[in-house]
Amino acid sequence: MAVRIGMMSFAHMHAYSYAHCVKQLEAEGRAQLVGVADDDPQRGQQVAQQYGTRFYESYEALLDAGIDAVIVCPENVKHRPLTEMAAKAGKHVLCEKPLATSKADGRAMIEVCKANGVQLMTAFPCRFSPSYIRLKQMVEAGELGEVLAIRGTNRGRNPGGWFIVPELSGGGAVIDHTVHVTDLCRDLLKSEVVEVYAEIGNGFCHGDFDDTGMLTLTFANDVFATLDSSWSRPKVFPTWGDVTLQVVGTKGLVYMDMFAQNSTLYDDRNMRITLEHWGSSIDYGLVSAFVESVASGKPVPITGEDGLAAAEVAFAAYESAKRGEPVRLPLPE
Amino acid sequence: MLRVGIAGVGTMGRTHASAYAKLPNTRLIGFYDSVTEAAQRVASQFGVQAFPSYEAMLEQVDMVDICTPTPTHLELVLKAASAGKHILCEKPLGRTLPQCEQMIEAASKAGVTLMPAQVLRFFPEFKQARDLVLAGAVGKPAAIRTRRGGPYPRAANDWYADFEQSGGPILDMVIHDFDWLRWTFGEVERVFAKALTFKKLDHIDYALITLRLKSGAIAHVEANWADPSGFKVDFEIAGDAGMIAFDSRFAMPLMVAKQNAGGGGGGVAVPESPLAEDPYMLEIKHFVDSVEAGQQPSITAVDGMKAVEIALAAIESARTGRVIRLGGGA
Numbered sequence: 001m002a003v004r005i006g007m008m009s010f011a012h013m014h015a016y017s018y019a020h021c022v023k024q025l026e027a028e029g030r031a032q033l034v035g036v037a038d039d040d041p042q043r044g045q046q047v048a049q050q051y052g053t054r055f056y057e058s059y060e061a062l063l064d065a066g067i068d069a070v071i072v073c074p075e076n077v078k079h080r081p082l083t084e085m086a087a088k089a090g091k092h093v094l095c096e097k098p099l100a101t102s103k104a105d106g107r108a109m110i111e112v113c114k115a116n117g118v119q120l121m122t123a124f125p126c127r128f129s130p131s132y133i134r135l136k137q138m139v140e141a142g143e144l145g146e147v148l149a150i151r152g153t154n155r156g157r158n159p160g161g162w163f164i165v166p167e168l169s170g171g172g173a174v175i176d177h178t179v180h181v182t183d184l185c186r187d188l189l190k191s192e193v194v195e196v197y198a199e200i201g202n203g204f205c206h207g208d209f210d211d212t213g214m215l216t217l218t219f220a221n222d223v224f225a226t227l228d229s230s231w232s233r234p235k236v237f238p239t240w241g242d243v244t245l246q247v248v249g250t251k252g253l254v255y256m257d258m259f260a261q262n263s264t265l266y267d268d269r270n271m272r273i274t275l276e277h278w279g280s281s282i283d284y285g286l287v288s289a290f291v292e293s294v295a296s297g298k299p300v301p302i303t304g305e306d307g308l309a310a311a312e313v314a315f316a317a318y319e320s321a322k323r324g325e326p327v328r329l330p331l332p333e
Numbered sequence: 334m335l336r337v338g339i340a341g342v343g344t345m346g347r348t349h350a351s352a353y354a355k356l357p358n359t360r361l362i363g364f365y366d367s368v369t370e371a372a373q374r375v376a377s378q379f380g381v382q383a384f385p386s387y388e389a390m391l392e393q394v395d396m397v398d399i400c401t402p403t404p405t406h407l408e409l410v411l412k413a414a415s416a417g418k419h420i421l422c423e424k425p426l427g428r429t430l431p432q433c434e435q436m437i438e439a440a441s442k443a444g445v446t447l448m449p450a451q452v453l454r455f456f457p458e459f460k461q462a463r464d465l466v467l468a469g470a471v472g473k474p475a476a477i478r479t480r481r482g483g484p485y486p487r488a489a490n491d492w493y494a495d496f497e498q499s500g501g502p503i504l505d506m507v508i509h510d511f512d513w514l515r516w517t518f519g520e521v522e523r524v525f526a527k528a529l530t531f532k533k534l535d536h537i538d539y540a541l542i543t544l545r546l547k548s549g550a551i552a553h554v555e556a557n558w559a560d561p562s563g564f565k566v567d568f569e570i571a572g573d574a575g576m577i578a579f580d581s582r583f584a585m586p587l588m589v590a591k592q593n594a595g596g597g598g599g600g601v602a603v604p605e606s607p608l609a610e611d612p613y614m615l616e617i618k619h620f621v622d623s624v625e626a627g628q629q630p631s632i633t634a635v636d637g638m639k640a641v642e643i644a645l646a647a648i649e650s651a652r653t654g655r656v657i658r659l660g661g662g663a
Contacts, residue, residue, distance in 0.1 A: 148532075148534075149541065149559075151541055151555060195654075197525050197543070199525070199545050201475060201476075201549060201550075203473060203474070203475025203573060204475050204572075205573070211475075212475050212476050212551055214476070214553050216541065216543060225541075226553060228476070228478065230475075230476050232475065232476045234571070236575075248529075248559045252561060253559055253562075324523075325655075
């Protein structure tokens with residue numbers, strides 16, 4: 001029985017990739033892209049046409065169209081209202097990261113889904129990277145001994161648009177790029193972040209939003225990690241950015257450059273050198289896992305709690321930079 | 334012609350000795366080492382004298398090159414200064430700030446040149462990166478990352494493993510990067526660091542250090558004595574108009590792979606990056622030429638102390654969990 005999916009907003013560009021994945025699952029008979037709704041009707045209509053699905057004039061109409069689940073990809077601050085609408089309509093939710101822009105919003109999203117008996121999954125596709133899965137196997141098999149320290153990066157470029165309007169995004173680079181690597185560390189260590197220190201800056205774009213973040217995380221099990229969440233890739237950089245993780249253990253070290261599976265394209269017509277990725281699609285793994293959970297009723301592999309825990313590290317980073325000292329977690333509710 | 338005596342016959346003492354042998358305006362007179370037999374062995378390799386005492390060596394030279402473990406620098410520098418000898422001293426200049434201050438004062442009072450061997454300034458990739466930054470090639474620098482390290486270092490008496498002597502990888506190794514960061518981007522405002530140093534693990538140490546510079550730029554420094562796969566260095570300077578990136582793994586013009594006896598696999602590819610001008614040679618040449626010309630070298634003893642100050646701040650942060658704000662600045 002194919003899971004019937006609606007997509008709420010394409011404000012976040014990841015929505016396009018998720019839609020593509022749903023279409024792939026549709027071809028496999030596991031899902032069906034029933035329709036899309038968007039605050040921006042022009043964008044919604046165009047997307048509906050692109051993916052051969054129906055455009056609904058309102059989110060309510062989409063939720064009323066006999067769907068089982070939604071994928072929610074609006075501006076960050078709208079994650080809560082759209083998730084609340086979907087949950088109250090009895091739809092399971094896959095929500096784009098960061099789960100929320102405040103702890104209260106994240107908590108409310110978790111609660112409303114629980115109260116309405118629907119699942120809430122946070123979109124952390126990096127968990128489905130074959131390289132990460134292999135790394136995690138090595139750690140779990142004890143090949144590195146006891147994990148001691150992690151050095152991570154998730155760097156990119158300023159995406160512009162609503163991403164640099166803090167009223168819509170909840171910040172800048174730090175809220176955008178902290179959560180993926182934080183989630184991988186939590187998943188790998190099975191331990192929570194208890195302290196965050198952050199140096200935050202705006203030295204790339206000089207705007208009234210942050211574009212540079214250098215975070216230091218301490219976990220309950222005493223492992224420390226740093227995370228570079230900066231939008232530091234130049235305009236001519238040959239790819240969008242990176243996700244890297246170096247895990248140091250008592251018996252060895254593993255370095256992962258998640259998106260290193262590329263060939264180099266030297267393109268005279270566009271005067272560009274680009275890295276052409278040929279590694280596996282991590283978004284497919286994400287959407288497939290969500291669809292499987294909805295179909296089978298088994299728990300989603302990445303919960304709302306996971307999403308909130310990672311987002312809380314970003315909130316703490318902003319607080320740390322403001323205070324100029326490390327901040328203890330959990331933050332007050 | 335400057336007559337040179339080298340204290341310490343470890344890796345660095347021997348590296349420096351080879352450089353003096355190639356310079357036209359120096360003559361290597363001999364070595365002193367607290368282990369006399371070691372001094373004799375190395376001295377005979379270079380065809381020079383092994384001195385029974387440091388004092389005996391000082392009597393016959395114009396300059397000393399101190400390549401001994403860090404805590405011995407103070408005494409050796411003070412003796413050389415009071416004997417009126419010029420001093421090239423390995424990094425870190427001292428184990429503590431008061432030690433550095435004493436050395437600087439003694440050298441200044443004696444009117445001798447004291448240069449800390451912050452050799453990174455003579456490594457072409459680091460020198461070039463600085464030149465590019467100063468020429469505005471990346472615009473205003475915003476985020477800088479460096480990493481340095483490899484296997485845990487082994488030396489006489491395993492002294493690197495004694496934190497009280499070596500200060501671990503933060504003081505002993507990434508002091509190179511701290512000096513280069515200061516030289517290239519200016520003074521450091523505050524430091525936050527995490528390290529394995531105080532866990533007292535068996536020959537594993539690792540630290541991640543975040544620096545906020547007075548310019549507003551943010552720097553991240555990795556100090557790695559936990560990577561068994563070999564020594565590596567990289568850096569990345571990202572600014573508001575571009576980025577410079579270097580990775581030693583990909584800057585190796587030679588890759589040598591030899592068949593195991595009898596053929597078959599198992600051989601490890603060994604990379605090499607030969608240079609016409611060895612950075613250690615350039616460093617020593619700069620020191621010697623400065624002394625001969627009666628000029629202050631471009632690396633001052635105060636630079637050496639400032640690098641130690643940043644390293645000690647990082648160690649203090651790692652030990653206490655607090656942010657350490659640096660004092661007076663320039």
